Every structure is written in C-alpha cells, then in structure tokens.
Amino acid sequence: MEDKFEIGRIIRAKNISDAWYRGLNIIWNHGQVITDERGSQIREFMDLMVVIENPYTDRIPEDTAWNEERLEEYAKQLISGENAQDFEYTYGQRLRNWNEEVDQIEYVIEKLQESPTSRRATAVTWIPPVDTKVNEVPCMILDDFKIRDGKVHLTTLFRSHDFGGAYPANLYGLSKLLEYVAGRVGVEPGMITTVSISAHVYDHDWDMVENIVKGIN
Incomplete structure (x- = not known):
C-alpha cells in the first residue's frame, strides 16, 4: 500500500460488478487511512469517478453481501419514495417528496419530455434547513439526467460513499431508477x-x- 497522497481517478467500467472491484482496488492500494468525525477508521480515496458503460449486465458482484431480494427492495424504496421502516430519511423520500413539497423525479421526467436536450433535469437530496441540524444526512447528494445520442444517462454525486458496503446496492437502485x-x-x-x-x-x-483485491491482482 502506498503512503503518498493521491487525489482523483477515472474508471471506465463495463458493468456494476467491474466498477465495484476496480474501485475497491484503487481505494485499497492508493487510499489513505483516516479517522472520521464519528471516530471510525476508513481507508479513503478522494474524487473517484466511475463511468459504467452497461449497468444492466452483471449487476450483483459475487463477493457482495447483498442478494437480489434485498436489492429489489432497496430499488423499490428508491423509486417509490416509500419509508415503510420509518427511517429518519430515505433517498426515495427526498427524491419523490423533497421537503414534503416536490416530486423531483416527476419534474425530471416532465423536463426531459418537454426538452430532450435539457440540462435542468436534476434532483437533489440535501435540504439545508434540515440537514444542517441533524446527524443523519444524505450521502448521495445529486442525480442528474441527460438525453444524449438517443439515450438518457445518469450522473450521481456522493459527498461520502461507503464503497465496500453500499456501492453495489446504490448502483443497483440507480440502474432501476x-x-x-x-x-x-x-x-x-x-x-x-x-x-x-x-x-x-x-x-x-x-x-x-x-x-x-488479492484475488484481483
């Protein structure tokens, strides 16, 4: 493992599984160990960009603890906005009922229907009056949709990303969204x-x- 500080990498992955394994490899071999504000030790790599060319094949990595049933439930919650388990917040809730006022996914759909080249089909999860005052805040901050070359592409920004535990679920849910x-x-x-x-x-x-990572290398 390297001690030299490095920031910024781009991965062009074939599918979700490929993205996960290659991302883990970069974090493990080029990340730095820090103690976060909650006292947890993490190995972190900053500003990792992953482009997944086909998110619809090989969606579930072999080594993840997530199974298809749990992933489908996660995806359903993301798309529907339901909060059946009464979490402090869910991504779906923020996307479909932002600040208990706006269905941003419906807005995105209408915007793209009205103008296929729109650069405004963006949804956010951060609510400043709420999230500056609570402990549990969203990690996924922004979802941006653009139609180019006859397809709609999604770019998602995470301020904080648990790559080991959450990435496969995040991407499965985002592919469904x-x-x-x-x-x-x-x-x-x-x-x-x-x-x-x-x-x-x-x-x-x-x-x-x-x-x-030993298996990869």
Whole structure:
C-alpha cells in the first residue's frame, strides 16, 4: 500500500460488478487511512469517478453481501419514495417528496419530455434547513439526467460513499431508477457515472476488501 497522497481517478467500467472491484482496488492500494468525525477508521480515496458503460449486465458482484431480494427492495424504496421502516430519511423520500413539497423525479421526467436536450433535469437530496441540524444526512447528494445520442444517462454525486458496503446496492437502485425514468420519457437507458468525493472502506470491511483485491491482482 502506498503512503503518498493521491487525489482523483477515472474508471471506465463495463458493468456494476467491474466498477465495484476496480474501485475497491484503487481505494485499497492508493487510499489513505483516516479517522472520521464519528471516530471510525476508513481507508479513503478522494474524487473517484466511475463511468459504467452497461449497468444492466452483471449487476450483483459475487463477493457482495447483498442478494437480489434485498436489492429489489432497496430499488423499490428508491423509486417509490416509500419509508415503510420509518427511517429518519430515505433517498426515495427526498427524491419523490423533497421537503414534503416536490416530486423531483416527476419534474425530471416532465423536463426531459418537454426538452430532450435539457440540462435542468436534476434532483437533489440535501435540504439545508434540515440537514444542517441533524446527524443523519444524505450521502448521495445529486442525480442528474441527460438525453444524449438517443439515450438518457445518469450522473450521481456522493459527498461520502461507503464503497465496500453500499456501492453495489446504490448502483443497483440507480440502474432501476434510470430504467424507470427512461421508460417514462420513452428512450433507452444509457450509462451511469458516479462521482464519489470520499470513496472509502470502513475498517470492519478491510479483511474482506484485502482478500478481494488479492484475488484481483
């Protein structure tokens, strides 16, 4: 492992599984160990950008603890905005009922239907009057949809990204969300790009990640 500080990498991945394994490899071999504000140790790589060319094949990595049933439930919650388990917040809730006022996904769909070249089909999850005062705040901050070359593509920004534990679920859910938006707009779903400002692995996942990376290399 390298001690030299490095920031910024771009991965062009074939699918979600490829993205996860290659991202873990970069974090493990080029990240720095820090203690976060909650006292947890993480290995972190800053500003990791991953372009997933086909998010619809090989969606579930072999080494993840997530199974299809749990992933489908996660995706359903993301798209519907339901909060059946009464979490402090869900991404779906923020996207479909932002500040208990706006369905941003419906806005995105209408915007793309009205103007296929729009640069305004953007949804955010951060609510300043709420999130500056609470402990549990969204990690996924922004979802941006653009139609180019006959397909709708999704770019997602994470301020903080648990790559070891959450990335496979995040991307499975986002692939389903992109399919939903594309279906409503009447175009094909395209690529997904994630920008992870803090792409990290928690210390309780280090043994798992080390074994995975040894297998890759």
